[in-house]
Amino acid sequence: MENIDQQNQKLSFKENWNVFKFIFKFLLPFKKYFILAFVFSVVTTILASVMPFVISNFMDSYLETEKATDQIIWYFAILYFVLNIINSIAFFFKWNYLQNGSIFVNQYIRKKVYAKLHTLGMRYFDQKPTGWLITRVTNDTDLFPFWQMLFNTLTSIISIVIAYTALFIIDHQIASVMLIFLPILLAGVLIYQRVSTRVYQLMLKKRSELNTKLNEYISGIRIIQQFRQETRLGKAFDQTNEEYYGYRKRVIQINGLLLSPLVNFLMSVSIIVVLIMFSDRSMHTVVAAGLIYAFISNVQIYFNPISNLMDSLSNFSNGLVSASRIKTIMEESEYAPTYKPEPEDIAPDLAVTNDKNGPIISQGKIEFRHVNFSYDGENQVLKDISFVVHPGETIAFVGHTGSGKSSIINVFMRFYEFYEGQVLIDDVDIKTYSNEELRKKIGLVLQDSFMFVASVTDNIKMMNPKISDDAAIAAAEFVHADGFIRNLEHGFDSKVIEGGAAFSAGERQLINFARTMVREPKILLLDEATANIDTETEALIQLGLSNMRQGRTTMAIAHRLSTIKDANLILVLEAGEIIERGTHDELVEMNGYYADMYRLQTLQKEV
Numbered sequence: 001m002e003n004i005d006q007q008n009q010k011l012s013f014k015e016n017w018n019v020f021k022f023i024f025k026f027l028l029p030f031k032k033y034f035i036l037a038f039v040f041s042v043v044t045t046i047l048a049s050v051m052p053f054v055i056s057n058f059m060d061s062y063l064e065t066e067k068a069t070d071q072i073i074w075y076f077a078i079l080y081f082v083l084n085i086i087n088s089i090a091f092f093f094k095w096n097y098l099q100n101g102s103i104f105v106n107q108y109i110r111k112k113v114y115a116k117l118h119t120l121g122m123r124y125f126d127q128k129p130t131g132w133l134i135t136r137v138t139n140d141t142d143l144f145p146f147w148q149m150l151f152n153t154l155t156s157i158i159s160i161v162i163a164y165t166a167l168f169i170i171d172h173q174i175a176s177v178m179l180i181f182l183p184i185l186l187a188g189v190l191i192y193q194r195v196s197t198r199v200y201q202l203m204l205k206k207r208s209e210l211n212t213k214l215n216e217y218i219s220g221i222r223i224i225q226q227f228r229q230e231t232r233l234g235k236a237f238d239q240t241n242e243e244y245y246g247y248r249k250r251v252i253q254i255n256g257l258l259l260s261p262l263v264n265f266l267m268s269v270s271i272i273v274v275l276i277m278f279s280d281r282s283m284h285t286v287v288a289a290g291l292i293y294a295f296i297s298n299v300q301i302y303f304n305p306i307s308n309l310m311d312s313l314s315n316f317s318n319g320l321v322s323a324s325r326i327k328t329i330m331e332e333s334e335y336a337p338t339y340k341p342e343p344e345d346i347a348p349d350l351a352v353t354n355d356k357n358g359p360i361i362s363q364g365k366i367e368f369r370h371v372n373f374s375y376d377g378e379n380q381v382l383k384d385i386s387f388v389v390h391p392g393e394t395i396a397f398v399g400h401t402g403s404g405k406s407s408i409i410n411v412f413m414r415f416y417e418f419y420e421g422q423v424l425i426d427d428v429d430i431k432t433y434s435n436e437e438l439r440k441k442i443g444l445v446l447q448d449s450f451m452f453v454a455s456v457t458d459n460i461k462m463m464n465p466k467i468s469d470d471a472a473i474a475a476a477e478f479v480h481a482d483g484f485i486r487n488l489e490h491g492f493d494s495k496v497i498e499g500g501a502a503f504s505a506g507e508r509q510l511i512n513f514a515r516t517m518v519r520e521p522k523i524l525l526l527d528e529a530t531a532n533i534d535t536e537t538e539a540l541i542q543l544g545l546s547n548m549r550q551g552r553t554t555m556a557i558a559h560r561l562s563t564i565k566d567a568n569l570i571l572v573l574e575a576g577e578i579i580e581r582g583t584h585d586e587l588v589e590m591n592g593y594y595a596d597m598y599r600l601q602t603l604q605k606e607v
């Protein structure tokens with residue numbers, strides 16, 4: 001994880017520019033909001049610069065000359081009041097458009113990143129800690145301050161130009177002196193940016209680490225408690241938390257030291273310079289007090305945006321760091337299938353029809369041709385796997401734990417990309433099928449399935465509105481899950497609590513069967529449950545399974561050999577290689593590894 005974060009810490013100017021262009025594209029669909037906010041912002045800036053002139057005019061033309069009648073006082077009071085009201089209204093609209101625009105862009109980015117994650121293969125998720133991913137989708141997509149900063153930069157430049165024009169109109173000589181402060185301020189801005197960005201990035205890295213640790217601790221809480229790891233992990237968590245706090249404190253210190261004090265100091269110096277220059281001028285000529293007031297007001301308007309800009313400058317660099325991480329995720333393609341089979345790879349002898357997404361699976365014939373596979377590119381997990389399963393037949397994989405049984409399923413489901421060998425369905429390369437078609441036609445039944453917080457029916461339908469409640473109930477009946485469901489207090493409408501904790505492993509398995517069958521898959525992949533299931537539920541499961549297998553091509557991982565005696569082909573795996581193949585009777589006759597396993601299991605059963 002450290003490497004992942006470090007990658008983004010030192011970006012060259014060109015890389016930053018690319019990141020900026022990338023993230024800016026997300027803003028375009030919402031540009032209307034930002035343009036309107038900009039228009040209202042210009043209105044408020046012009047009004048803020050003009051209002052001191054109203055006061056200065058009143059002071060110089062009426063107060064000093066003692067000509068201020070009631071009528072004139074009212075006139076100026078109302079004018080000032082109206083300008084203030086207009087200013088407030090313009091400010092409200094500017095604020096509103098800017099906030100809404102930023103919220104919409106963030107939401108849009110989050111939606112896109114979330115959708116992208118769904119297209120990435122399992123290998124990606126193996127390598128990225130969940131907490132890291134959560135930080136990316138939640139914190140990194142929260143670019144609110146970044147958009148504000150961009151907007152502030154633009155409006156600040158306009159403010160500086162307008163305020164400077166006002167200064168120039170009042171007194172171009174003194175206004176010219178004000179220009180000296182600009183490079184000094186810019187130098188301050190650059191120094192601040194350098195110092196703050198580094199510390200800010202370290203702080204962000206710690207926050208990401210904190211999230212990762214928290215996620216690990218919560219997901220592994222059972223093991224942690226069982227092995228009494230609370231104190232050790234608590235200490236590790238405290239340490240990261242302490243480091244995070246340390247960086248946070250440094251950020252606050254840097255901001256406190258460099259931000260407003262520097263700008264305020266320079267503003268005070270400039271006001272003193274202005275006063276000295278006006279006093280000097282008053283030696284030779286009359287200087288109107290209102291003019292000095294208008295000048296000083298505009299000096300403040302001239303400095304304020306710079307102060308704001310510095311304030312949010314760190315947001316800019318942080319936003320770019322976050323944006324670069326989003327860019328990395330959005331441009332991730334390594335795990336997405338890129339392989340396009342050569343025409344000669346495909347030798348269809350089954351009639352295959354196509355729809356708009358590509359070929360569709362109609363028969364369910366499966367073939368593996370010399371497939372090699374590795375998760376990490378180093379350790380070969382599957383070696384030269386070849387077999388054929390004809391439509392409606394069952395193939396079973398047996399072997400010790402870690403022999404590669406689940407990996408065959410992983411490759412077949414395209415959870416992981418493989419690069420050597422070929423897998424075909426209905427004689428068509430699996431890589432030509434759309435993922436949608438594969439997910440639709442292949443029903444995967446894992447040992448333990450995830451249950452959502454929803455009703456039993458919705459868990460069977462998996463919230464798919466196209467599936468009717470009746471179909472869900474029919475599927476439950478088909479796999480014999482209806483008996484126990486109807487015995488629940490609210491039957492099919494009973495609420496499932498998180499993870500399905502209120503159901504036994506066998507009951508969850510039965511719901512899972514129904515969930516698979518309601519989609520009417522052509523191919524079934526079964527990972528036989530190893531959990532202890534009571535004999536009654538076990539009998540239901542076996543009944544459900546045999547119903548499910550009728551007329552479907554089935555690939556089953558079997559732990560108890562008694563359940564796959566009738567399979568058309570059994571493959572015995574050892575360290576990723578097929579060491580024996582045949583039907584149950586053939587393998588027993590062969591008197592090899594399978595026969596040993598079978599004898600052992602029969603003996604255990606008898607004992």
Ligand SMILES: Nc1ncnc2c1ncn2[C@@H]1O[C@H](COP(=O)(O)OP(=O)(O)OP(=O)(O)O)[C@@H](O)[C@H]1O
Nearest residue numbers: 126375376381399400401402403404405406407408
């Ligand atoms: N996501 C992964 N990343 C890296 N290696 C993996 C991954 N999943 C499995 N492996 C490794 O691949 C090898 C084969 O594992 P696989 O899960 O296919 O075995 P299996 O026969 O299904 O075992 P079991 O019966 O315990 O489920 C093992 O050495 C395992 O450590």
